[in-house]
Amino acid sequence: MVKFSVEALDIWFGKTQALKHVTMSVREKEILSVIGPSNSGKTSFLRMLNRFNEENPEFRMSGVVSMDGRDVRKIDRETLRRKIGMVFALPLPLPLSIFDNVAYGPRMHGERDNRRVAQIVERSLKQAFIWDEVKDRLHESAFKLSGGQQQRLCIGRTLAVGPEVILFDEPCSGLDPISTAKVEETMMILKKDYTIILVTNNVKQAARVGDRTAFFLSGELVELDATDKMFTAPSDKRTDDYIRGKFG
Amino acid sequence: MSKHPLRTQKIAFFLLLVATLLIVVPVGLIVVVIIQKGWPAVNWQFLSEMPRQGMRAGGIFPAIVGTLYLVTGAILFALPIGLLAAVYLSEYAKDNILTRSIKLAIVNLAGVPSVVYGLFGLALFVVFFKFGASILSGSLTLGIMILPLIITASREALEAVPYSFREVSLSLGASKWQTIRHIVLPNAIPGIITGTILGLGRAAGETAPILFTVAAFYLPRLPQSVFDQAMALPYHLYVISTQVPNVDEKVRYGTALVLLSMVLFMNLVAIIIRYRFRKKKKW
Ligand SMILES: Nc1ncnc2c1ncn2[C@@H]1O[C@H](COP(=O)(O)OP(=O)(O)OP(=O)(O)O)[C@@H](O)[C@H]1O
Ligand SMILES: [Mg+2]
Numbered sequence: 127m128v129k130f131s132v133e134a135l136d137i138w139f140g141k142t143q144a145l146k147h148v149t150m151s152v153r154e155k156e157i158l159s160v161i162g163p164s165n166s167g168k169t170s171f172l173r174m175l176n177r178f179n180e181e182n183p184e185f186r187m188s189g190v191v192s193m194d195g196r197d198v199r200k201i202d203r204e205t206l207r208r209k210i211g212m213v214f215a216l217p218l219p220l221p222l223s224i225f226d227n228v229a230y231g232p233r234m235h236g237e238r239d240n241r242r243v244a245q246i247v248e249r250s251l252k253q254a255f256i257w258d259e260v261k262d263r264l265h266e267s268a269f270k271l272s273g274g275q276q277q278r279l280c281i282g283r284t285l286a287v288g289p290e291v292i293l294f295d296e297p298c299s300g301l302d303p304i305s306t307a308k309v310e311e312t313m314m315i316l317k318k319d320y321t322i323i324l325v326t327n328n329v330k331q332a333a334r335v336g337d338r339t340a341f342f343l344s345g346e347l348v349e350l351d352a353t354d355k356m357f358t359a360p361s362d363k364r365t366d367d368y369i370r371g372k373f374g
Numbered sequence: 375m376s377k378h379p380l381r382t383q384k385i386a387f388f389l390l391l392v393a394t395l396l397i398v399v400p401v402g403l404i405v406v407v408i409i410q411k412g413w414p415a416v417n418w419q420f421l422s423e424m425p426r427q428g429m430r431a432g433g434i435f436p437a438i439v440g441t442l443y444l445v446t447g448a449i450l451f452a453l454p455i456g457l458l459a460a461v462y463l464s465e466y467a468k469d470n471i472l473t474r475s476i477k478l479a480i481v482n483l484a485g486v487p488s489v490v491y492g493l494f495g496l497a498l499f500v501v502f503f504k505f506g507a508s509i510l511s512g513s514l515t516l517g518i519m520i521l522p523l524i525i526t527a528s529r530e531a532l533e534a535v536p537y538s539f540r541e542v543s544l545s546l547g548a549s550k551w552q553t554i555r556h557i558v559l560p561n562a563i564p565g566i567i568t569g570t571i572l573g574l575g576r577a578a579g580e581t582a583p584i585l586f587t588v589a590a591f592y593l594p595r596l597p598q599s600v601f602d603q604a605m606a607l608p609y610h611l612y613v614i615s616t617q618v619p620n621v622d623e624k625v626r627y628g629t630a631l632v633l634l635s636m637v638l639f640m641n642l643v644a645i646i647i648r649y650r651f652r653k654k655k656k657w
Contacts, residue, residue, distance in 0.1 A: 176545065183468065208547035218542050221561060231546040234556070280542075287546055 127154035128195075129291065129321045130175060135189035137170060139182060144170040146345040148189075157313065157322040159336030159353065161329055163368070166342040168325040172293050175323070176210040177203050193291075208235065211284035215296040217276030219268035224260050227268045227279060231287035246286050254282030255312050274305025281312060291321040299327060310335055329369050333357050341365045408630050415628025424594045429614050430621050434629055439596055440509075440604030441578055441636070444588065447513025447600070448520060448577045453570055455517075456524030460566075463525070464532045465554055477529075484522035489582035491519040496586040510600040512588025519583050520573035527569020531562035564651030571644035575637045581608040591617070607633040 130152040137145045145167045152158050160168050173179045174191050177198055191198050198206055208231075220227050228247040237243055247264075251257040256278040260271070268279060277297060284292055294313070298306040313322055313335055326332050332339050333353060340350040341362075349356065349365045360366045423433030463480075467473040495515025505511040535558050543553040581589075589609035597604045611629045614621045 178541070178545070181541075181544070203544075204547050204549050207545060212545040214538070214542070214545075216538075218538050220539060220542055220557060230543070230556075231548070234543075234546065234548040234552050283546065 128152070129154045129193065131190075131192050131195075132174070133190045133192075135174065135187065135191060137174065137179065137185065137187040137189075139170075139179075140184040144345055145174070148345075148347045150340065150347055150350050152321065152323060153338075155317065155319070155321050156337040157317050157324060157335055159332035159339040160323060160325045160342065161327075161332045161339060161368070162342035164327075165344075167345040168342055169295055170345075171342065172212075172295055172323060172325055174198075175291070175293060176207050176212055178212070208287050209289055210291045210293060211287055211289035212293045213277070213280050213284055213295065213297045215299050217273055217280055217300065219271070219276050219279060222268060223265045224268045224271070224279060225264040228283045228286045231283065235287070250282040250286035251279070253285050253316070254278045255308065256282060272305075274301050274308060277301060277305065277309060278312065281309070281316075285316075289320065291323070292316065294322065294324045294326075296325055296327055298331065306331075329371070341368060343368070405634070408627055408634055411623060412627030412629075412631030415622075415624040416631060420628055421632070425592070429592060429610075429618055430625065434607070434610060434632065436593060436596055437605040437607045437610040437629070438632065438636075440588075440590075440606040441608075441633075443509050443597065443604060444512050444516055444584065444606055445574050445578050447509060448516035449570065449574060451514055451517035452521045452524050452573065456521050457528055457566065459521075460525045460528035460532060461554060461559075464529045465550075465558065480522045480525050484526060487582075488519060488580045489585075491515055492583040492586050494518070495583060500587055506601065507586070507588055507590075507603050508601045509588055509597055509604050512584045512604070512606075513600075515583045515587045516577040516580070519580065520577050523573045523576065524566075524569050527572070528562070528566045531565025531569070532558055534565065535561045564648050568644045568648045571640050571647070575640045575644075578640065579608055579633065579637050581612055584609055607636070 128151045132148055132150050135145055135148045136143065148171065160171065162168050170179060174187075175193070175198065179185045179187075180203075193201070193206070193209070220230060222230065225247055228250055229243045232243055232246050237246070248257065248261075251260060256275060259275060260279070263270075268276065271279060277300075281292075281297075298309055301309065310331065313324065316322060317337075324332070324335060336353045338351060339353045339356045341348045341356070341360075341364075343364055349360060349362045351361070356365065357369060360369065420433045421438065422435050424435060426432030463473065463477060467476075492515065495511055495518070499505045499511035499514050500507055503511075505514075539557050539561070540553050543557045544550070548556070584606050588604055588606070590603040590605050591613055593603060593605050607629065611626065611633060614629065615626050
């Protein structure tokens with residue numbers, strides 16, 4: 127099943143073209159790793175899916191991005207973003223308590239019943255494997271958690287909205303190896319229920335986690351293939367150079 | 375470079391110290407003189423009684439009340455409008471020439487002399503809207519005077535809230551207004567309050583804007599409605615210092631001391647609020 131399909135997508139920020147004629151699709155309940163050097167358009171690609179680029183007044187595009195066969199621009203932003211969660215590069219707790227961070231999404235979508243909110247919070251934090259570490263301090267500021275805990279809290283907060291897709295934009299770039307391993311483990315388990323797109327600067331992480339991998343270079347999609355195939359026998363010379371660490 | 379870095383440093387330090395003292399000493403002196411000469415006049419009767427004997431004796435109660443009314447009216451008018459304008463300008467307005475010129479105009483309006491606001495208030499509220507010289511006209515005039523201050527302070531406070539918080543909120547499917555209402559505004563409140571209180575202080579202290587729009591020379595009773603004239607501290611001070619002969623120096627300095635205390639008190643509250651919120655600030 128195709129979750130997203132992207133057709134002939136070109137996008138610009140002012141005069142810089144950030145994506146060049148990208149055509150590809152993302153399958154339901156796969157983990158798609160997206161790799162590529164800095165400024166290759168990985169973040170720009172991710173932000174096409176939840177219409178985040180449109181917040182930028184300089185942004186222009188041509189082509190089509192669709193989710194479940196519907197042009198995302200025909201879905202209103204709030205609805206679309208309830209279906210597509212996003213976890214950012216740095217852990218970004220809101221300046222609220224741990225509990226209120228997770229409750230924020232459901233509350234904004236009209237959940238008034240405090241018991242149900244508490245259930246959602248507990249379930250989401252369990253899914254993000256952080257419940258045991260925070261269950262006794264739910265009403266402390268989220269900033270008191272360690273970086274790795276904050277990032278798993280952010281994953282829990284995303285899950286609380288009940289998305290179908292989760293976008294991760296270099297979620298481990300600010301984390302130590304142990305926290306990174308925990309986040310990766312979380313993603314592997316979430317894969318059963320969610321479509322996951324993981325942008326990463328870390329080629330090894332892409333190889334460990336991804337079912338398929340997409341390689342971007344200067345805004346072009348160079349190659350998209352099963353991760354095993356891509357890392358053993360890439361069909362493009364540039365992919366080979368990149369995963370061997372020859373540039374970027 | 376100098377051959378004697380240490381000596382150069384000492385000289386520079388000395389000059390900086392002198393410059394600082396040049397500013398601090400006169401201000402400190404003014405405060406000391408006002409307290410010294412005014413303190414003997416300030417007692418409960420002075421604060422709570424009507425003026426007597428052509429304002430040469432008795433208290434300044436109606437002027438205190440008048441100033442409180444005016445300041446309250448000015449804030450009731452300027453805070454909601456200023457805050458809405460600030461939210462519009464920093465969150466919604468597209469960044470184009472029109473928006474930029476509006477922002478520039480607002481910043482410059484803060485520097486317009488207060489007597490100009492007085493004339494404007496006279497023409498618009500007193501004459502055109504026929505509110506007459508009244509608390510309403512005076513409050514609106516003061517409100518307009520402090521609007522730029524409130525808008526600028528609020529905009530700065532709103533823009534100081536990290537953009538990433540807004541992105542997080544939007545990424546969770548919150549609407550733009552929900553994001554402003556639940557994330558941006560709560561985190562901007564300390565800055566907004568500080569700006570508002572500084573505006574209050576300015577409104578309490580100015581004479582020129584109330585001169586033509588509300589201030590009564592001598593009105594030995596309290597105003598009954600917003601269409602009444604009122605006495606006010608800065609104007610009262612002006613009157614007893616220049617218009618009424620033979621006013622005891624004590625009374626004049628006492629009035630100045632009360633006005634100064636009110637303004638300093640408001641600034642102090644602003645500082646405390648800012649400090650308390652900064653300690654609570656979590657990013
Ligand atoms: N908001 C923006 N305004 C202007 N140009 C932008 C903006 N966002 C991205 N770009 C440009 O688009 C191109 C792609 O950037 P993008 O952030 O997608 O790269 P990336 O692959 O995510 O890089 P990184 O690994 O550093 O995160 C770059 O040339 C960048 O300068
Ligand atoms: Mg990026």
